[in-house]
Amino acid sequence: MPDSDLIEIKISKVIHAQRWRVIRLITRVQEFPTYMPNVKEASIIQKSRNKMITKWKVRVDEVPISWTEEDLLALRQDTIYFKAIEGDLEEFRGEWRFADHPEGTEVSINVYLKVGIPGIQDFADVYIQKLLTKNFEAILDALERRLISIRYASFKRGDIEKVAGFGIIGHLYNFNHLVQCFKMLNPNFKMPSREFLGHLFNITPSFKFYDILDFKSKTGDSVNGCLILATFIPDMIEKDMWTIFAKVVRACKIAEKYGVGIVTLGGFTSIVAERIGQEIANEVDVAVTTGNTFTAAMTIDGVVQASELLNRDIGSLKATIVGGTGDIGSGCARVIVDKVRQLTITGRTKENLRCLRAELAKRHGASIIATTDNEGAVKDADIVISAASATSSILKIEWFKPGAIICDVGYPKNISYTPTTRKDILIFSGGLAKSPTPIPFPIDVGLPSPDTLYGCFSESIILSLEKRYENFSFGRGNITPEKIEEIRQLGKKHGFEVADFYWGDKLIDATVIEKVKQKIHENKTDRIS
Numbered sequence: 020m021p022d023s024d025l026i027e028i029k030i031s032k033v034i035h036a037q038r039w040r041v042i043r044l045i046t047r048v049q050e051f052p053t054y055m056p057n058v059k060e061a062s063i064i065q066k067s068r069n070k071m072i073t074k075w076k077v078r079v080d081e082v083p084i085s086w087t088e089e090d091l092l093a094l095r096q097d098t099i100y101f102k103a104i105e106g107d108l109e110e111f112r113g114e115w116r117f118a119d120h121p122e123g124t125e126v127s128i129n130v131y132l133k134v135g136i137p138g139i140q141d142f143a144d145v146y147i148q149k150l151l152t153k154n155f156e157a158i159l160d161a162l163e164r165r166l167i168s169i170r171y172a173s174f175k176r177g178d179i180e181k182v183a184g185f186g187i188i189g190h191l192y193n194f195n196h197l198v199q200c201f202k203m204l205n206p207n208f209k210m211p212s213r214e215f216l217g218h219l220f221n222i223t224p225s226f227k228f229y230d231i232l233d234f235k236s237k238t239g240d241s242v243n244g245c246l247i248l249a250t251f252i253p254d255m256i257e258k259d260m261w262t263i264f265a266k267v268v269r270a271c272k273i274a275e276k277y278g279v280g281i282v283t284l285g286g287f288t289s290i291v292a293e294r295i296g297q298e299i300a301n302e303v304d305v306a307v308t309t310g311n312t313f314t315a316a317m318t319i320d321g322v323v324q325a326s327e328l329l330n331r332d333i334g335s336l337k338a339t340i341v342g343g344t345g346d347i348g349s350g351c352a353r354v355i356v357d358k359v360r361q362l363t364i365t366g367r368t369k370e371n372l373r374c375l376r377a378e379l380a381k382r383h384g385a386s387i388i389a390t391t392d393n394e395g396a397v398k399d400a401d402i403v404i405s406a407a408s409a410t411s412s413i414l415k416i417e418w419f420k421p422g423a424i425i426c427d428v429g430y431p432k433n434i435s436y437t438p439t440t441r442k443d444i445l446i447f448s449g450g451l452a453k454s455p456t457p458i459p460f461p462i463d464v465g466l467p468s469p470d471t472l473y474g475c476f477s478e479s480i481i482l483s484l485e486k487r488y489e490n491f492s493f494g495r496g497n498i499t500p501e502k503i504e505e506i507r508q509l510g511k512k513h514g515f516e517v518a519d520f521y522w523g524d525k526l527i528d529a530t531v532i533e534k535v536k537q538k539i540h541e542n543k544t545d546r547i548s
């Protein structure tokens with residue numbers, strides 16, 4: 020029992036690993052300094068069957084603390100007792116306890132200590148208590164990271180069963196979306212001030228939000244996954260890219276705790292890394308894909324299908340890709356250029372436009388125009404693919420020409436959902452797939468039905484069903500027609516195909532399409548007469 024004048028520290032953490040693995044790592048104290056920055060020295064001086072004498076030197080907030088302790092390994096009781104036999108503190112003892120937990124092992128550390136320096140005792144006790152709490156928390160975090168690294172290292176050495184499933188890293192698209200999600204979680208949610216909520220959300224770490232269990236492929240195979248929320252909205256990116264980048268990295272590390280095989284970077288989570296010239300994949304052990312190749316595949320399939328439905332010969336049409344120099348945009352451009360009569364690509368950066376135009380010109384497909392003028396580029400287009408990473412809408416619905424097919428891939432949308440009276444265009448959300456298994460997300464993730472998924476979400480599911488835990492889509496500008504075809508075929512095998520057409524949550528069914536056709540026909544007749 021602790022003395023009444025001893026200070027107590029109690030901390031615990033669930034580590035996502037089996038108990039024996041955690042205990043084995045903890046007893047290898049001599050390895051601690053190699054992966055725990057605050058542990059400067061940890062050596063075993065003496066060892067017998069269930070006893071050890073170990074020597075320690077830690078440095079927390081620049082304060083060095085040293086001691087030698089006696090450890091009793093009471094493994095039948097899932098406990099390791101320790102007691103300092105000499106060192107900087109007058110008294111320092113406690114125990115580590117290990118208990119099974121549904122997600123792994125709960126490790127609890129109880130420490131009793133006394134600094135024992137007269138005169139400054141009141142200050143020293145509280146101060147050292149804080150430092151040692153920090154020290155033990157850092158040790159638990161480092162143990163967890165170490166176990167994760169060991170798991171992914173053995174996967175990389177060929178033990179494929181070490182990891183499994185997929186993780187989807189997502190974010191909300193604006194502040195209103197954030198509030199709407201809170202209201203879905205609790206209809207009685209009383210909105211605090213925007214400043215307070217915005218600040219709180221900004222400092223909230225990314226977290227696992229939803230388990231997706233038993234996702235079934237058309238082949239009968241199934242896989243588990245989860246949705247991890249990176250706690251930012253695209254508006255925040257301009258202000259503090261590095262914080263957002265850290266949130267995305269943390270989100271991937273959460274997936275690693277669960278031994279996920281592959282994560283996909285939804286929406287802006289891939290864009291932020293690219294903007295600061297970093298690769299998320301370099302920061303984490305888990306395989307990372309942006310999901311942009313399958314998004315490009317579904318975008319292309321969508322516009323091809325839309326042309327067929329409107330009985331339009333795609334080979335005679337002019338297409339514009341807004342954000343054509345982007346990752347999805349350029350992937351689409353490399354395929355569309357061989358299908359249409361004229362292709363216009365837009366972007367903000369002239370150098371990017373020049374490079375892509377030169378590359379596309381070599382393919383001998385359509386004639387190519389590159390411009391920074393979005394409005395001019397869409398006004399004359401029969402097909403518009405909009406894949407700009409803009410934080411709010413950039414295209415106006417009145418700009419499109421009658422009969423145009425418009426596929427908005429942006430998240431947030433490049434074209435606002437504001438109601439329109441236009442019946443002479445076919446406008447739909449693109450890059451979406453019809454999923455073989457519906458996913459009932461508990462919040463509105465911007466999808467029109469449970470069996471519709473973003474292309475990027477789908478890509479990670481497809482790759483995990485294939486056990487292809489690899490950085491399939493990465494960086495910007497690497498999407499080739501061959502990769503698009505490869506992932507399209509894999510998607511088809513597992514039952515993913517281009518989604519039904521929706522604009523917002525409105526289904527564009529055969530009747531709507533007939534009306535568009537009729538309107539196009541009337542316009543043509545008006546022009547002739």
Ligand SMILES: NC(=O)c1ccc[n+]([C@@H]2O[C@H](COP(=O)([O-])OP(=O)(O)OC[C@H]3O[C@@H](n4cnc5c(N)ncnc54)[C@H](OP(=O)(O)O)[C@@H]3O)[C@@H](O)[C@H]2O)c1
Pocket residue numbers: 285286287289290293310311314341342343344345346347348365366367368369371393406407408409410413428429430431449450451472473474475476495
């Ligand atoms: N539907 C889906 O399943 C799905 C999946 C993944 C991503 N997305 C969304 O798709 C969009 C594109 O993603 P990405 O990874 O291809 O992005 P990206 O590589 O960053 O490319 C974005 C493109 O948009 C251009 N751009 C950015 N802001 C613009 C603005 N205000 N006006 C005009 N052009 C602008 C960029 O021009 P510069 O080259 O000059 O920068 C670039 O051409 C994003 O909104 C993303 O969230 C959708």
